[in-house]
Amino acid sequence: MSAVFSAKIAQQLLEFTPKAIGFPLAKLPFSFKAKAISQLLGLLLAEQAADDELGFLTDKWVAIQVEDLNLAFEVSFNGKWQVRELTDAQVAFSANSAELILVAAAKEDPDTLFFQRKLSIEGDTELGLEVKNLLLSIEFASMPTPIRLSIAKLAAVIERLQIEAKPTVILAKSPSY
Template sequence: MRGELLSQMAKDLLNMAPKIASKPLGIVPFVVKAKVLQQLLQHLLAEQINDGELDFLVENWVAVEVPDLQLSFEVSFNEHFTVRPVTSPKVTFSANSSDLLLVVAGKEDPDTLFFQRRLCIEGDTELGLEVKNLLLAIDLQRLPVAVRTLLDKLAKSLLWLQTTSGADVQLS
């Protein structure tokens, strides 16, 4: 009985957390979210920018959709990152927040999520593969220690909740 209760509570939390997080995120103006994303990308990919590894993104728009957070945007690069609402992407990446958190924290491989149909990549396949490989090359050690610690703890908590709930995949 106690195990069933714990399992149900974990399922409920997995279902409610994105809904709760999407409310304040929805209030933040897009221009603020775009500015934060641009600065984060500039910082995390500074080495790749300096090495000229982002030339493939010039005049190419890559969309990111996080349905459970009701968040979507597209990104391009031409000496600096530009983030805008989705209009005309060449490739679109779509996944729920929990799966993206696990990828960012290095706890899940994007290829695994793709084959499990938890990460969807639509559009220009070659561009999608280049973006995926670029993202895998990001050195998370460039993030402040507090942010790395938070990502790690969130990912471990998410994995524990998924295990406790008996969920094999992200609940929506």
Template sequence: MPNELMSRMAKELLVVVPKIAAKPLVMIPFAAKAKVIEQLLQHLLSEQIAADELEFLQGHWVAVSVADLQLSFEVSFEHRFTVRPVSSPAVTFSANSGDLLLVAAGKEDPDTLFFQRRLCIEGDTELGLEVKNMLLAIDLQQFPSSVRTLLDKLAKSLLWLQQTSITQVQPA
């Protein structure tokens, strides 16, 4: 019985937590979210910017959709990152927040998620592959240690919840 209760609680948390996180996120004006995303990308990809490795993004818009957080935007690069509401992307990446957290923390491979249909890439697949490879090249050591620790703990907690939610009670 305790295992069954833990499994049900874990399943419920996996559904409820993103909904709770989405509520305040929806209330933040898009311009504020865009500014944060632009600054984050400028910082995380500063090495690629300095090495002129982002030419492939010029003139192209890449959409990101995180359905469980009700967050969607497009990003492009022309000397700096620009974020806008989704209108005409060349390629769209869609996933839930948990899967994106696992990728960001280095606990899950985006190719695995793609083949499990937990990460969708629609549109210009060549551009999508370039974007995916660029994001995989981000060195997690660029993050402050407190952010790395938080990402790691959140990812480990998520993995534990996922594993616990599928635990089956063994017959006696």
């Protein structure tokens, strides 16, 4: 298979897959998505909740927008996770799913993505930094095994596709006269 053909397929997979996932996701009732998000946050941040490290989220709302999945919601923590549709968050994070998966797998740094304009953070800067630091405090190895393995495999596929999608430069030899 030619390098150009392979790069085009990789690029199409990176673009099409989130759309293919986003379509049925959009059909689910928000209450179902909210319950799943709340449960996932409860699993991922159980240690931080037990250590009372989530107090800064009391009566504060953080918006998360996964742009390529057309998924948007707000979260808060008042002793338990609350999830609602977008209304009026103090800070908003937005990125595509691939970047968020790479951050979750500790394969990409959120600051790097921010400066590359692949991650947007708008609103209350102090709250945004606290949320970013909270997320960075999650030890990848301590995540529940099914979640950790799923994220690791998705990240590996994304990294491979990103490598394959990069255009290959072919240098032709100059004719010698």
